[in-house]
Amino acid sequence: MSLTGTPFFLTTIALVVVALVLPLALWSRIGGPRLVRLAARFLMLLFAQVTAVTMVFVIVNNSNALFDNWDDLLGTGDHVRTAADLGPDGTGGKNADEQPKVLQKFTPASDKRMGPGVQQTQLKGRISGVEGEVYIWLPPQYDDPAYRDKKFPVVEVLPGFPGSAKAWFGTLDVGRQLKPMMEKGEVAPFIVVAPRTTLLGDVDTGCANIPGKVNADTWLSVDVRKMVTDNFRAQDKADGWAVAGYSAGAHCAAKLAVAHPDRYRAGVSLSGYNDPAGEPSSLTAKSPELRDANNPLKMLQRAQTPPRTALFVSGAEGDGYQGGVALKQAAKAPTTVHVTMVPAGAGGHGTAVWKRQVPEVFRWLTQQVTH
Template sequence: MQLTGTPFLLLTIVLVPVSIAVALLLWGRVRGPKPFQALSRIVMLLFCQLTAVLMVFVMVNNANLIYGGWDDLLGTGNHVRAVPNVQAQTDGGPGNDAQRPKVIQKFEPVGDGKVPDDVRTTDLKGQVSGVDGEVLVWLPPQYDDPAYKDRTFPVVELLPGWPGSSKTWFGTLRVSEQLKPMMLSGQVAPFILVSPRTNLLGDNTDTGCADVPGKVNADTWLARDVPQMVLDNFRADPAADRWAVAGYSAGAHCAAKLALEHPDRYRAGVSLSGYNDPGTEDKSLTAKDPHLREVSNPLNILKAAKTPPRTALYVSGNKGDGLEAGEALKAAAKAPTTVTVQETAGAHSSDVWKPMVPGVFTWLTSVIPAAGH
């Protein structure tokens, strides 16, 4: 039974009145010594409370898709098959692993009722990173239009927070449902949207989207294996100018990091309520190593660059929740790097990020060219 599935949700709802009914039925029928009677009734009350808390948790999790499955919740899913030493790329661009044979993936509808039916998923075995995980893909309405049959499309990688699910952008933030009419009307460019798994370790640790020796090649998974899969299977443009990466919360940190670290693979990065210093997150792997903490900080990456990267950043956040990080990046940026900062109001939640989707993609449309030949 899936954690986010309707059957489990219905089970938790049914258990609440059942637990109350059981308690009412047995309350006066408990026999034995008074301590035993008291203990039995306490257990009944705790069972009632447990079912209520479980129901609320499942409802909140289904609404926000914080945990995509039991493995993520229990910390029992390890998606790292191997941790090879990754050789640096020499020719740049999202398609710079194109020398190897193409790998054609099998895609199926997600089909869990939490995301739109036109979102497809595949299980990808990362050839370079040693990471295995699901990747969700949504194609713009123009993709199957005969007028676009010879066109290639720009791509945006969508990263969730931590903990988070690859479904969250499509399920909770409703990114494809919000953008589809805007793409049809021409307000927003027809982007291919890709959301890969970022929760990779079985110990409930945030990878920081970094390559951590002996532990995980998360950076390589996101910036090489996932883009190469998209290029192998779809009419995606291989030019770095046609790629962007966006995220919220911990995914926002990753988006800024990847965009600044790999300007030969991404033209733009979007950070919604993110942070620069990974040391602010106790569960981050990069926070535990002083060197990784330093080199994974987007502000340090920007300052250390010998040549200012041709990267456009969109950074939003409330005071104390991403705004200061964006202002620091903007102050450090030198042409051709550009940083757009937007102050937001509200809690660190999807209620803030969801309505920002149209504006974010309008901005991306102004930065990244539309479908081309």
Template sequence: MSLTGTPFFLTTIALVVVALVLPLTLWSRTRGPRLVRLVVRLCMLLFAQATALAMVFVIVNNSNGLFDTWDDLLGTGDHVRAAVDLGPDGTGGKNADAEPKVVQKFTPASDKRMGPGVQETRLKGRISGVEGEVYVWLPPQYDDPAYKDRKFPVVEVLPGFPGSAKAWFGTLEVNTQLKPMMEKGEVAPFIVVAPRTTLLGDVDTGCANIPGKVNADTWLSVDVRKMVTDTFRAEEKADGWAVAGYSAGAHCAAKLAVSHPDRYRAGVSLSGYNDPVGEPASLTAKTPELRREHNPLTILEHAKTPPRTALFVSGAEGDGYQGGLALKQAAKPPTTVQVQMIPAGAGGHGTAVWKRQVPDVFRWLTRQVRG
């Protein structure tokens, strides 16, 4: 039974009802020695608490897009086939653009909570050694005959950790919010791509390449990118690509954008952080060397050539805002950083805040990304 499916949710509701009915009907009818009666009644109370907690967990999980599968929840999922050393640029010396074109087969997304128009596929990364699902939503102009020769800009969207690749569609409703805006010409007609980022069970990869562990950076910035340009009428140059994320995904988005200006023109960080020590479950927080190597602030400060990258960073006091100011101070032309403060009491570190930011984020991306 699917963790996020309706049958499991209805099962938890039914169990809660049973747990409430049991003590109401059997409490005074319990027979036997005093100790036995106490044990039976205690079990009924514990059963009631357990079922209530299970139902609340399912509601919270489905609302916030935390865990997709039982493997994700139990930390037993592994989407890494191989993790060879791919070198500083994460390509292993291969030119992804020169690889043969492979059109990936997509089907309508099975989870209807993601809204209309979302497609899904399971991709085997040719360079990264990662395998996982990827969700894609095409703008309303994509099938318009007037746009048949048009290539569209792309935004790769990343969730937090734990987090589901479905969350940007299901919880933040990015496609539902953007469709009318695109039809009115308020924002550019972006292709929105949401790849799996939970690759190693209960470990946050930090969207990094760590030989012997995972090549998450290459999965996101090379394999997924190549699949999209092979399969859809998508812009191939960096000027037509952006990456956006919230929480741990925000850290990833900033890091990928400043690390790969040859792949992304812009990055959006919503309530993120610079130093990965802010995410204890992250692989990149394990050693000082990894922390420095995967800190977007350090990358900017030590870049021999400032990256041609635009960053949009938002957050509350102590939750992304100071990190954004540090990035802005370190940035040198042509790097640009726009920092937006989220007022205290606006909703805290949660999907309700990030959902409200979607229109402003895509208006900003329309000014930064060409296509």
């Protein structure tokens, strides 16, 4: 039974009802020695507690898209086939643009909460050695005959940790929010792509390449990118690409944009952090060397040639804002950093805050990328 499916949710509700009815029906009817009666009553109370907690967890999980399936929840999922040392640029000497085109099979997204128009595919990363699902949403103009020769800009969107690739389409409702804005010309018609980022069970990869462990950076910035340009009328130059994320995904977005100005023109960080230690379970928080190598602030400070990229950073006091200010202070042309403070009491570190920011983010992205 699917962790996020309606049958499991209804089952938890039914179990809660049963857990409430049992004590009412049996409490005074339990026979036997006093110790047996006490044990039976204790088990009924424990059953009621467990079922109630389970139902609340399912509601929270379905609302915030934290865990996609049982493997993600139990930390037993492994989406890494190989993790070769791919070198500083994460390509292993392979030019992705020179790789043969591979056409993927796409089907409508199985989770209807993601809204209309979302497609999914199972991608085997040819360079990264990662395998996972990728979701694609096409703008309303994509099938318009007037745009048949148009190549569209792309935004790669990343969730937090734990987090599901479905979250931007489900919880943040990006497709439903953007469709009318694109139809009115308020924002550019972007292709939105959401790849799996939970690759190693209950460990956050930090979206990094760590030989012998995972090549998450290459998965996101090379393999997923190549799949999109192979299968859709998508721009293939950095000027037409951006990456956006929230929480741990915000850290990833800023880092990828700073590290790869040849792949992304812009990065969006919503309530993120610079130091990987902001997510203690991250592989990149395990040593000072990994922390420095994957800290976008340190990357900007030591860059001999400032990257040609634009960053949008938002957050509340103590939840991303100070990190954004630090990035802005470290940035040198052509790097630009736009920092927005989230007011206190606006909703904290949560999806309700990030959902409200979607229109502002895509208006800003419209100004940054070629379309």
